Amino acid sequence: MTSGADESGSVILAAAAAVSPVSELNASNREALCKTATVVHVQRNDQIKPENSHRWLMYLVDGSLNLYSGKDEVGVINANTSEALQPLFQDKGAYQSARTSTVARIVRFGREQLSILLKEQQKNAISVMDVQVGEDDNVVFDDIVAAIKSRNVTLASSRDAATRILAAYKQVGGIPELAEVIQSDPGLAVHIVRVANSIDAASSDATSSIRGAITRMGVEETQRNLSELLQRNTMIPANEVIGKRLRRYIQRTRLSSAIVQVLAREVPHLKPEVAMMVALTADVGELLILTHANQHADRFNDEEQLAGVIDKLRVIVSSWLIADWDFPVEFIDACQTARDWYRNHNGEITYTDLVTAALLIIQSEMPEPKQSSIPSANNLLLARRLQQAGIDLTTPGEIVKAATGRLVTVEALLKAS
Numbered sequence: 001m002t003s004g005a006d007e008s009g010s011v012i013l014a015a016a017a018a019v020s021p022v023s024e025l026n027a028s029n030r031e032a033l034c035k036t037a038t039v040v041h042v043q044r045n046d047q048i049k050p051e052n053s054h055r056w057l058m059y060l061v062d063g064s065l066n067l068y069s070g071k072d073e074v075g076v077i078n079a080n081t082s083e084a085l086q087p088l089f090q091d092k093g094a095y096q097s098a099r100t101s102t103v104a105r106i107v108r109f110g111r112e113q114l115s116i117l118l119k120e121q122q123k124n125a126i127s128v129m130d131v132q133v134g135e136d137d138n139v140v141f142d143d144i145v146a147a148i149k150s151r152n153v154t155l156a157s158s159r160d161a162a163t164r165i166l167a168a169y170k171q172v173g174g175i176p177e178l179a180e181v182i183q184s185d186p187g188l189a190v191h192i193v194r195v196a197n198s199i200d201a202a203s204s205d206a207t208s209s210i211r212g213a214i215t216r217m218g219v220e221e222t223q224r225n226l227s228e229l230l231q232r233n234t235m236i237p238a239n240e241v242i243g244k245r246l247r248r249y250i251q252r253t254r255l256s257s258a259i260v261q262v263l264a265r266e267v268p269h270l271k272p273e274v275a276m277m278v279a280l281t282a283d284v285g286e287l288l289i290l291t292h293a294n295q296h297a298d299r300f301n302d303e304e305q306l307a308g309v310i311d312k313l314r315v316i317v318s319s320w321l322i323a324d325w326d327f328p329v330e331f332i333d334a335c336q337t338a339r340d341w342y343r344n345h346n347g348e349i350t351y352t353d354l355v356t357a358a359l360l361i362i363q364s365e366m367p368e369p370k371q372s373s374i375p376s377a378n379n380l381l382l383a384r385r386l387q388q389a390g391i392d393l394t395t396p397g398e399i400v401k402a403a404t405g406r407l408v409t410v411e412a413l414l415k416a417s
Contacts, residue, residue, distance in 0.1 A: 016034050017030065025121060032324065034109075043100070044100055050089035058088040062105035063104025112329060143292040169181050191229050208330075211273055239297050241301050263399065279334075282355045285316070285318030315335065322335050338355040341382075343381075357391065364377065
């Protein structure tokens with residue numbers, strides 16, 4: 001097997017432009033998908049089974065495959081035919097395995113990543129029509145576009161957080177404690193999970209939690225990465241307006257992540273560790289906006305002006321970055337939907353629902369000093385759905401108390417040094 005680089009690159013790109021549904025992606029998204037695609041070289045008489053078909057979309061690009069239902073041959077697929085433009089094992093009832101009579105090549109595209117990119121593409125097509133931007137918005141947005149395209153994105157850490165973490169991280173006792181220290185800084189947490197998921201990305205499932213990231217990298221490698229990230233990405237606000245907004249963002253995001261951990265314990269099919277990470281990433285675009293606004297601080301010295309830029313760009317920047325960094329689909333959904341307060345709610349409660357609930361609780365208990373776009377939970381469909389699961393948004397005091405207790409535990413770890 002070879003990666004999508006070198007001589008296999010042209011094969012992968014050609015397949016992406018031809019096969020369904022990959023060809024529905026625009027050129028830049030196809031290019032992004034191709035970076036994690038692989039070419040499988042199949043020898044004569046090799047058998048292919050669909051064990052990993054839930055992870056991959058597979059297409060025959062060279063040679064032919066004999067198709068079997070049990071021991072019976074039921075058909076043949078040849079490369080460069082209309083049948084080869086559809087994914088193998090798409091119709092699970094038609095055949096259960098395939099075998100080659102000659103050498104063949106199969107291209108594999110990540111099924112989940114394709115789904116994310118298609119959803120992002122559809123969402124962005126709508127968002128571009130809805131969002132009206134001005135000169136200040138474009139100054140920040142153009143910088144963000146350039147950073148994402150050049151793979152040079154920086155999620156800033158505050159100087160206070162960086163100082164405390166660098167003083168404490170070597171003193172903690174194990175993976176759970178190290179995870180608590182990392183989650184105290186949203187930018188660091190997102191960077192660490194992204195680094196972990198970049199390790200053997202083509203053959204490993206994405207991790208969705210900080211503990212999973214530490215387990216994948218190992219404690220020593222995690223410590224080395226967090227030290228380098230904090231020293232490289234610490235931001236000193238260039239004016240008080242940016243500094244105030246950064247402090248508010250960190251406070252809100254930390255409390256939101258603690259609240260969703262509390263709420264997730266009431267929903268058996270959701271995992272508190274994953275819920276916490278989803279909350280840390282849901283508004284990550286705001287942190288990216290602040291990072292780039294700080295580079296143009298002379299343009300952003302008015303609080304309402306900066307808030308306006310964040311309100312316009314936060315959702316689209318959050319979802320774009322998290323999709324570009326190959327986070328799982330539930331993370332993309334939270335970025336795109338958590339602030340859609342009046343959306344319909346069908347089916348099971350999701351991580352996105354918990355993030356929305358956390359934002360509603362924070363606004364209820366600690367309202368913004370100026371008028372906020374966040375409504376009251378009263379009469380929202382989400383509040384009724386959560387109440388059925390035992391989560392009462394009309395009496396949030398106990399939830400905030402439990403969440404604050406978690407934050408006190410983290411503070412104790414940071415002061416342990």
